[in-house]
Amino acid sequence: MVPRIGPVLAAVAALAGCATEDRPEGEVFRPEYLGVETRLLADDLVNLLVTMGGARDLQDVVDYAECAAAQYALIRGYGFARQVRTNVVEEGGLWRGDAVYTVSPTLPKGLRTIDAEVAVEDCRAKGIQTV
Template sequence: MALLLACAPDAGDTTVSRNAAFAPEYLGIGVRLLDRDYEGDDLVAFDVKMRGARGRDDVAAYADCAVAEYALIRGYGFARHLRTNIETEAGVWHGDAIYSISAALPRGSRTIDAEVVRANCVETDIPTV
């Protein structure tokens, strides 16, 4: 009996129940190339849609996963988040995010290492492009 109790979650631990209730439905990713600068960096917009988000952070994470995979597919290793607009309508969350992608680590505090972010997306079951 002691062995079974040792494996049971702590009664005060709400992480298990909170995560068990999170069952998002990812509804798709749209990608638009907005511009390419003289250094070869791309300015790209991502439109993501999902149901069941717990909040804005879930929608932003979905957009980050999209840009991470896109950057790697295009031969880039990094992205810099420029902005994300998020709204909800009839239970569907819409995210419109813009990033610059580049081969070298860009300046700024909102940078994304594409390989690291993609690995996290795979681990957390967030789809990519």
């Protein structure tokens, strides 16, 4: 017979497995958000250049760029953004992201759409800086 565990213990077990799957449990994440340079390419198209130290991998840089794009959309009076592309390079421990986003007042078509208000709140909760 297989022992049964309660839903709380099952959730804890699942979360414990997630902690070590992608990133080691003992790894300390100390990000340095070193700035965002914004270049307006068109009325609804923006290029964001982000620089970061202490990233664990390229996803941390992509997240930083997304947070900057969401805040930028709000600053411009738009409610949404959509990722067009993001390129990431790492050299000597310094990570750079070169991202392009569209911004719009309505939900754009596409797969990588961002509700700017929700994203900025999520970024704040995670401690990721925005513009």
